[in-house]
Amino acid sequence: MRYLPVTNQLFVRNRQNFRKQLKPGSIAVFHANDIMPTNADGTMAFRQNSDLFYLTGIDQEESILLLFPDSKDPNMQEILFLRETNDLILTWEGYKLTKQQAAEVSGIKTIFWLDEFKQVLHVLMSQAEHVYLNTNEHMRAVVEVETRDARFIKWCMQQYPLHKYERSAPIMHHLRAIKSEAEIELMKKACAITGQAFRRLLGFIKPGVMEYEIEAEIYHEFLRNRSRGPAYSSIIASGANACILHYTDNNEECKDGELVLMDFGAEYANYAADLTRTVPVNGKFTKRQRQVYDSVLRVMKAAIQMLVPGNSLDQYHSFVGTVMQNELINLGLLNESDVRNQDPAKPLYKKYFMHGTSHLLGLDVHDVGNKYRPFEEGMVFTCEPGIYIREEGIGVRLENNILVTKNGPLNLMQDIPLEADDIEQLMKP
Template identity: 60%
Template sequence: MKYLPIDSQLFVRNRKKFTSEMKPNSLAVFNSNDIYPIGADSTMPFQQDRNIFYLSGVDQEESILVLFPDCPKENHREILFLRETNDHIAVWEGEKLTKEKALETSGIKTVYWLSEFERIFKELMSQSETVYINTNEHYRASIETQTREDRFNKWLKEKFPAHSVAKSNPILQRLRSVKDPVEIALIQEACDITEKAFRRVLGFVKPGVWEYEIEAEMMHEFLRNRSKGFAYTPIIASGNNANVLHYIENNKQCQDGDLILFDTAAEYANYSSDLSRTIPVNGKFTDRQKAVYNAVLRVKDEATKLLVPGTLWADYHVEVGKIMTSELLGLGLLDKADVQNENPDWPAYKKYFMHGTSHHMGLDTHDYGILTEPMKANMVFTVEPGIYIPDEGFGIRLEDDVVVQEKGEPLNLMKNIPIEAEEIEALMNS
C-alpha cells in the first residue's frame, strides 16, 4: 500500500463498537472484495470492501473476518482468515500479509490461513445461534454484479439453514457515519493532497489546454503524495459540459472565456475527499460569471452553518432551498411569480440547482449514514451547492468537506483550498 501504516487501535475500537451492538450468542462475517476481471488475464485494480477494512484494516484480497464476542473459546472471539503466502506468490505478486503483520495491522491475535476456514467456521456455527451477514444497503446502491460477499452469504444460508440471520448493515450505517479522530485525520490528509493538486492546476490551466491534460496533472500530484488516485471518477467540465452533472469524458479543449467546473478529489488510505471548484480558463471571471459564482459561494457558506447536531436531513435541504431561491431571485434567474406558482414537490430553484446539497463522506465518497436520523458531532459531510445555466454556457459548483462539531460551526477540512474568486484569479495570474 502507498499509504503510511494506520494505528491498529482504530480498528480495535471499531470492532468493540460493532460487537457491543450484536445480539447475544451471535457471530458476524465479513469478506474481502473480489479482484474483478477485465478480459484475458487482465484485472481491475483491487478495492477492498469498506466494512472489512473499517473493522480490521486488512487491505488484501481473499480475507475473511469473523467476530464472535460470546465464543466459549476466548481466542476465537476475533479471527482473521488470510490467503497463505509463499515464495512463489512473493516473487510474482509481492508481499502478502503474514500472521505477524496481520496482528500488527489489525490488533487481532488469532489468524488462520483460508484453508482452515470451513473446519473452524463449522465449529463456530455450532456454538452460535445468530449470524450477521454483510450486505450493501446504501440508499444510492444499484448493484448488478454478484460479489464475493453475495456468494458467501448464499453458501452460508444453504449450509446452515437453522441459524437466525441478522444484518450488519444497520449497525454499520450508524457507526461508520460518526468518525473517530483518526479517521478525520485520514480524511484531512486526502483533502490536503487534493489541495496540492488543485493549486498545481491553477498554474497550469490556460486557453487551449484539454480537460484530460488537467486530469493528468491532478493524478500526478495525487500519486506523488501516497494516494492511489481519484476518490471517484473525476469531472473536469469546461463550458457547457458543466451543465451535465456527471460529465466524465474529460475530452474537450478549454476555450478562452469559458469556465471549468472541477469535481475531483484524492483518496488516502481508502478514505475519500470530495472537492468542487470552478475557475476561468483565462484566469479572469466576467462580471456575470463572478456574480453567479459569489451567489453559489454565499449559499455554501450559509448552508454550512446549518450542519449542527440535531439537524434533520430533510429540514436542512428545505432551508438550503430557501437560501438558493433568494440568490436566484437576485440574479434574475427566477422572478416572484416563479416562486409563488412553484410545485412544492419540485420547487422553482430546482431548475438551476437540481441535486442535493450534502452527503455523508468517509471510506466511501457517498458514505454510510441514516438520513432519517438527526446529525451528530463528528459526522463528515460535503456542502456542494451549484447553479447551472445552459442558456449562458456555464455551470458553477463549489464544494468543501466539513466535520460537524459538538458546538459552533462545522470544521472545514478544505479551508486552505482557494475558493474566493479574487484569490483564484490572483493565483492563476501570478
C-alpha cells in the same frame, strides 16, 4: 500500501463498538472484495471492502473476518483468515501479509490461513445462535455483480439453515457515520493532498489546455503524495460541459472566456476527499460568471452554518432551497411572482440546482448512513451547491468537506482557495 501505517487501535475500537451491537450468541462474517476482471486475463485495481477495512485495516484480497464475542475460548472471539502465500505467488504478485504483519495491522491475535475457514466456522456455528451477514445496503447502490459476501450468504444459509440470520449493514451504517479522531486525521490528509492538486492546477490552467491534461496534473499530485489515486472518477468540465452533472469524458479543449468546473478528490488510506472548484480558464471571471460564482458561494456559506448537531437533511435542504431560490431571483433566472405561485412539491429552483447539497463522506465518497438520522458530532458532510445555466453555457459548483462538531461546523478544506479574488490572484502568470 502507499499510505503510512495507521494505528491498529482505530480498528480495535471499531470492532469493540460493533461487537456491542450484536445479539447474544452471535457470529459475524465479513469478506474482502473480489479482484474484478476486465477482459482476457486483465483485472481492475483492487479496492478493499469498506466494512472489512473499517473493522480490520486489512487491505488485501481474499481476507475474511469472523467475530464471535461470546465464544468460550478467548482466542476464537476475533479471527482473521488470510490467503497463504508461496514462492509462485511471491514471484508473480509480490509479498502478501504474514500472520504477524496482519496481527500488527489489525490488532487481531488469532490468524488462520484461508483454507481453514470452513472447518473453523463449522466448529463455531455449533455454539452460535445468530449469524450476522454483510450486504451493500446503500440506498443508491445498484449491485449487478455478485460479491464474495453474497456468495457466502447463499452458501452459509444452505449449510446452516436453522440459524437465525441478521443484517450487519444497519449496524455498520450507524457506526461508520460518526468519525473517530483517527479517521478525521486520515480524511484531513486526503483533503490536504486534494488541496495541493488544486493549487497546482491554478498555475497550469490556460486557454488551449485539454480537460484530460488537467486530470493528468491531478493524478500526478495525488500519486506523489502517497494517495492511491482519485477517490472517484474526476469531473473536468469546461464550458457547457459543466451543466452535465456526472461528466467524465474529460476530452474537450478549455477555451478562452469559459469556466472549467473540476470535481475531484484524493483517496488516502481508503478515506475520501471530495472537492469542487470552478475557475475561469483565462484566469479572469467575466461580470456574469462572477455574479453566478458569488451566488453559489453565498449559498455554500449559508448552508455550511446549518451543518450542526440536531439538524436534519430535510430541514437542511429546505433551508438551502430557499436561499438558492432568492439567489436565482437576483440573477434574473427566476421570477418572484412565479416563485410565489409555484408547486411546493416542484420548486422552480430545481431547474438550475437539481441535485442535493450534501452527502456523508468517509470510506466511501457517498458514505453509508441513515438519511433520517439527525446530524451528530463526528459526522462529515460535503457541502456542494451549484447553479447550472444551460442556455448560457455556465455551470458553477463549489464544494468543501465539513465536520460536524459541538462548537459548530469545521471546514476540513479551509486552506484550499475558494474566494473569487483569491482564485484570480493565484492564476495570474
